[in-house]
Amino acid sequence: MKIAVLGMGTVGTGVVKVLNTNKEKIQSLIGGDVTITHVFAKNVDKARDVDLSDIEITDDINDIYNADIDAAVEVMGGIDHTYEIILQLLNKGVHVVTANKDLLAERIDDLTAAANENNVHLNYEAAVAGGVPIIRTIENSLNANQISEVMGILNGTTNYILTKMTVDGWSYDDALEDAKEKGYAEADPTNDVEGIDALRKIVLLSRLSFNKKVDIKDVPSTGISNVDATDIQLAKDLGYIMKLVGIGKYDDSISASVEPIFFKADHQLASVNYEKNAVYVNGNAVGETMYYGPGAGSLETASAVVSDLIHVLTHPARGNFQPDEEAVIENKAVEYQYYLRFDDTEEEVKKALVGKDIGHKLSTASGAVVAVTEKLNENQLEDVLEGLNAKAQYPVIGDE
Amino acid sequence: MKIAVLGMGTVGTGVVKVLNTNKEKIQSLIGGDVTITHVFAKNVDKARDVDLSDIEITDDINDIYNADIDAAVEVMGGIDHTYEIILQLLNKGVHVVTANKDLLAERIDDLTAAANENNVHLNYEAAVAGGVPIIRTIENSLNANQISEVMGILNGTTNYILTKMTVDGWSYDDALEDAKEKGYAEADPTNDVEGIDALRKIVLLSRLSFNKKVDIKDVPSTGISNVDATDIQLAKDLGYIMKLVGIGKYDDSISASVEPIFFKADHQLASVNYEKNAVYVNGNAVGETMYYGPGAGSLETASAVVSDLIHVLTHPARGNFQPDEEAVIENKAVEYQYYLRFDDTEEEVKKALVGKDIGHKLSTASGAVVAVTEKLNENQLEDVLEGLNAKAQYPVIGDE
Numbered sequence: 001m002k003i004a005v006l007g008m009g010t011v012g013t014g015v016v017k018v019l020n021t022n023k024e025k026i027q028s029l030i031g032g033d034v035t036i037t038h039v040f041a042k043n044v045d046k047a048r049d050v051d052l053s054d055i056e057i058t059d060d061i062n063d064i065y066n067a068d069i070d071a072a073v074e075v076m077g078g079i080d081h082t083y084e085i086i087l088q089l090l091n092k093g094v095h096v097v098t099a100n101k102d103l104l105a106e107r108i109d110d111l112t113a114a115a116n117e118n119n120v121h122l123n124y125e126a127a128v129a130g131g132v133p134i135i136r137t138i139e140n141s142l143n144a145n146q147i148s149e150v151m152g153i154l155n156g157t158t159n160y161i162l163t164k165m166t167v168d169g170w171s172y173d174d175a176l177e178d179a180k181e182k183g184y185a186e187a188d189p190t191n192d193v194e195g196i197d198a199l200r201k202i203v204l205l206s207r208l209s210f211n212k213k214v215d216i217k218d219v220p221s222t223g224i225s226n227v228d229a230t231d232i233q234l235a236k237d238l239g240y241i242m243k244l245v246g247i248g249k250y251d252d253s254i255s256a257s258v259e260p261i262f263f264k265a266d267h268q269l270a271s272v273n274y275e276k277n278a279v280y281v282n283g284n285a286v287g288e289t290m291y292y293g294p295g296a297g298s299l300e301t302a303s304a305v306v307s308d309l310i311h312v313l314t315h316p317a318r319g320n321f322q323p324d325e326e327a328v329i330e331n332k333a334v335e336y337q338y339y340l341r342f343d344d345t346e347e348e349v350k351k352a353l354v355g356k357d358i359g360h361k362l363s364t365a366s367g368a369v370v371a372v373t374e375k376l377n378e379n380q381l382e383d384v385l386e387g388l389n390a391k392a393q394y395p396v397i398g399d400e
Numbered sequence: 401m402k403i404a405v406l407g408m409g410t411v412g413t414g415v416v417k418v419l420n421t422n423k424e425k426i427q428s429l430i431g432g433d434v435t436i437t438h439v440f441a442k443n444v445d446k447a448r449d450v451d452l453s454d455i456e457i458t459d460d461i462n463d464i465y466n467a468d469i470d471a472a473v474e475v476m477g478g479i480d481h482t483y484e485i486i487l488q489l490l491n492k493g494v495h496v497v498t499a500n501k502d503l504l505a506e507r508i509d510d511l512t513a514a515a516n517e518n519n520v521h522l523n524y525e526a527a528v529a530g531g532v533p534i535i536r537t538i539e540n541s542l543n544a545n546q547i548s549e550v551m552g553i554l555n556g557t558t559n560y561i562l563t564k565m566t567v568d569g570w571s572y573d574d575a576l577e578d579a580k581e582k583g584y585a586e587a588d589p590t591n592d593v594e595g596i597d598a599l600r601k602i603v604l605l606s607r608l609s610f611n612k613k614v615d616i617k618d619v620p621s622t623g624i625s626n627v628d629a630t631d632i633q634l635a636k637d638l639g640y641i642m643k644l645v646g647i648g649k650y651d652d653s654i655s656a657s658v659e660p661i662f663f664k665a666d667h668q669l670a671s672v673n674y675e676k677n678a679v680y681v682n683g684n685a686v687g688e689t690m691y692y693g694p695g696a697g698s699l700e701t702a703s704a705v706v707s708d709l710i711h712v713l714t715h716p717a718r719g720n721f722q723p724d725e726e727a728v729i730e731n732k733a734v735e736y737q738y739y740l741r742f743d744d745t746e747e748e749v750k751k752a753l754v755g756k757d758i759g760h761k762l763s764t765a766s767g768a769v770v771a772v773t774e775k776l777n778e779n780q781l782e783d784v785l786e787g788l789n790a791k792a793q794y795p796v797i798g799d800e
């Protein structure tokens with residue numbers, strides 16, 4: 001089997017290493033050799049820490065289009081230009097394995113349509129939660145279920161920052177700086193800390209779990225750049241841990257969002273720390289399940305890419321998953337408990353909440369007035385906050 | 401597609417319910433109806449809480465052999481008799497989905513050989529960790545890895561008991577009684593509490609993870625019936641949580657066992673509580689991953705059975721996983737830290753450990769003398785214990 005690898009950065013070199021290191025096992029699974037015949041890279045002559053001798057390295061995409069390959073691995077990133085490349089390859093009957101969540105979150109339905117027309121695979125296990133096997137798990141192992149909820153810690157950078165703030169009591173700025181030094185955050189961390197990366201992944205997970213096309217523009221996301229360390233510590237004392245999560249729910253309608261949420265400390269997601277990712281899936285037969293592991297990394301992500309590669313090279317294409325209908329995303333009816341910190345006196349808060357008949361627990365430890373309410377929808381929350389000065393408000397999960 | 405269900409107990413009725421409740425989704429995945437045409441049950445006339453009208457219910461296995469079916473679901477349990485039945489079905493070209501770990505742990509290689517000869521599927525996702533998708537995950541999603549370790553909380557009954565002893569401070573007897581009342585433990589709990597059920601599952605996981613035939617007689621198992629609540633509480637104060645785990649490791653050789661182990665509280669397995677199961681897998685590319693969910697239950701287990709059923713009805717058989725070589729199980733070289741509780745004085749213990757140059761932490765809280773050692777293999781441990789009166793000894797994981 002001959003393949004091309006498009007992009008020779010962190011994940012691309014990881015793919016080469018995994019194919020080399022585990023060569024014998026992969027050979028026996030595929031029933032033959034997998035040979036990288038072509039690499040597409042911007043910088044052809046760059047020194048890399050993998051051996052690419054005997055491989056044609058090119059910066060001309062036509063060399064890839066003209067190559068005699070069974071499958072292409074796209075790990076170069078980018079959206080519009082990369083879309084055209086993948087589309088061309090699918091149209092040429094080449095299976096495509098991609099880790100590109102930025103592109104897929106915008107265009108997966110178009111690419112899937114092209115793949116299905118050409119009867120080839122389009123696999124993307126590595127695009128969500130890195131090395132954690134979640135795409136094929138939902139598609140093939142939880143498929144006897146109607147899934148009612150999919151929820152994940154989908155971004156290692158923000159989980160690292162929040163863990164540092166929670167466990168070690170660091171400020172947001174110090175934790176971000178540390179994440180940059182450790183290579184978990186990029187120089188411009190916007191996509192991570194503003195929740196955009198997690199948004200792309202929850203769009204893909206919701207689409208797959210609920211069998212609907214999901215327009216990324218319909219899903220609101222809030223990041224962690226405005227999180228105050230005060231709230232993390234106050235909530236920790238009350239037994240809650242903040243995580244930035246993507247959530248999709250399906251009841252009569254679909255809701256989806258990315259936002260910081262406080263989990264009760266004994267919730268499985270609460271103990272997913274530092275750069276790790278995890279996805280929690282609730283199905284109507286299996287109930288609650290969770291999948292935990294590395295959300296990024298060279299070999300870690302390559303583990304998912306190469307498992308996709310083995311799949312596309314050993315299974316006949318039988319139609320990639322493709323929803324027919326568009327999802328209508330409607331978050332107003334979703335009910336959460338809420339953590340609320342007020343700039344009012346205990347008496348004012350108590351009076352207001354009692355007056356509005358809102359079940360709650362009040363805490364005034366450390367001088368701050370904090371309430372954790374019963375479950376409220378968006379309108380009810382607005383009503384609760386009216387006339388009070390809330391300095392912070394976060395949903396709470398797991399406190400029933 | 402026509403199927404037979406063999407056994408109409410907890411899991412069998414769950415399978416009927418899942419096929420009914422999620423009928424439309426399953427139809428669309430299979431591209432047609434799945435119809436249960438036959439049920440094999442000892443008691444044909446028994447009242448059941450599922451509708452079996454239009455299904456031929458029989459206590460004569462020949463009716464199943466003579467039926468025109470595509471697949472059979474075996475959820476009746478039993479070993480020798482059930483082996484013959486499954487073998488006959490495979491030889492007749494019928495795909496088999498089974499949840500029967502008791503049988504598989506003894507005979508999976510024989511049954512797989514028969515399935516492969518007849519070019520049919522033998523799937524068993526539900527046999528390990530109930531609803532948690534772990535078999536197909538290891539086989540299809542972690543297959544780019546060499547797996548070095550597979551470790552799991554594989555028995556909900558013992559995990560429930562240990563959780564009650566740890567979290568609520570209960571005695572073993574009280575916790576067992578409670579587990580029986582809640583339906584987590586059987587009247588005769590031997591297979592669960594002595595680690596036999598977990599043993600069967602770690603045999604299946606080790607075989608799959610390390611690509612070797614594993615003889616269940618080669619794998620030692622220790623249960624929890626001799627665990628003293630004292631040790632659970634002493635260790636808890638030191639930050640360790642006891643779990644009964646099946647462990648398989650593959651380095652130069654293979655080691656495997658079932659035993660109670662203390663995990664550092666921040667280990668992912670430490671927070672898997674009550675009747676839940678979880679499997680931790682370490683691969684040379686992906687690193688540490690974990691899979692969490694329900695280890696038993698009617699619909700929960702049926703989730704895995706029906707996903708297998710969808711698989712066998714939609715994928716051509718292409719050879720079930722079948723290792724060639726026998727594993728040589730060798731546990732002597734495995735190194736663990738150890739929790740040791742002594743009936744000696746602090747001075748005696750300290751003197752002995754220092755004299756033998758064994759790194760350790762000593763604790764004398766609550767009057768008990770407890771040491772947590774550096775990593776030791778079996779011989780070194782024996783050497784440490786010589787001349788001292790150890791009342792308890794357990795491996796410790798996660799304290800590096």
